[in-house]
Amino acid sequence: MGEGRLRKEIGKRGAFDSSEEELLLNLLRTHDQLQIRFVRLFREHGLTPAQYNILRILRGEGRPLPCLEIASRLLTIVPGITGLIDRLEALGLVMRLRGDADRRVIYVAITEAGQERLAGVDEPLRRLHRELVGHLEPGEQRELIRLLEKARAGRDAGAADHDE
Amino acid sequence: MGEGRLRKEIGKRGAFDSSEEELLLNLLRTHDQLQIRFVRLFREHGLTPAQYNILRILRGEGRPLPCLEIASRLLTIVPGITGLIDRLEALGLVMRLRGDADRRVIYVAITEAGQERLAGVDEPLRRLHRELVGHLEPGEQRELIRLLEKARAGRDAGAADHDE
């Protein structure tokens, strides 16, 4: 039954080539389903996931950040940032500040409206978190976290500690 | 200790709100890192992930499929299919066949070139699968699969039909 379910969902013909493949397809599939829920929630609050992430980073940092700093934390490639900031600025949720020391840098700051928008998302988001994975036992959650971290460590193990 | 690492990567300020949040962020983050590798591999073969998935579905099924049938297996919303098929057709990897019985239906068939393109990806993809998660013990892989399925089942299971 472990393999029958995903195979049916994806519409594959034969068995999985390997347990690695089954695992990765499960991971991708799970992500997709979760993502759909997050997208919906953010949309209800007039935000996209990318916009939410930027606001979240700015709030977390507590000070304006350069565009490139934001980009590096998003794992997103640089050029996309401009448009994202454009839209957030048009929504009045962030503002651009030109740097004094280095005038090449443009700092992005979250506005009051941005803070409020974010605050409105906090509680529904917590509820969604519980809805999505709250049915896993605490021990299962820890184990899942451990396995995911181990999976990721396989790739960047040696590089993990060179912090950013 | 398991929480220090992701927090540093994402650039969060405080601790996680909950283990649910930590779990979900780990999942999203893991997916992103894996996805980067898949995208690269497919690009080396002149394909995008979406294009690969369509070819894979067609090969797996072994017969032409209607557009909507493909869309339903991709978890992708319908309209995107048109453009995907357009590009695959332009690349000569699939072709459209008008249905005899029902002339509304357009069947999509994989071509010889499509089969060959796909065959060229098979082995590198298997290698990538092993590289990405091959360092997990077989037991860990099974457990991870089980936990991911359980995580997904929380959503699908009872609530699948009331589909908000």
Place this chain on the structure above:
DNA sequence: CCGATTTACTCGACGCGTAAACTATTGATG
């Protein structure tokens, strides 16, 4: 001080996911 390089960011183009509205064909109903 002038020109070349570097840094930080922007612009244009393409692929794709999503939603809303449209066309074409089919099947049911009168």
Place this chain on the structure above:
DNA sequence: CATCAATAGTTTACGCGTCGAGTAAATCGG
């Protein structure tokens, strides 16, 4: 047969990730 609803697929519009190329400000060699 005429018409209307449902179905298959497309078009259009927008947001976003990605790539390649471009611009403005700082920095460095002369």
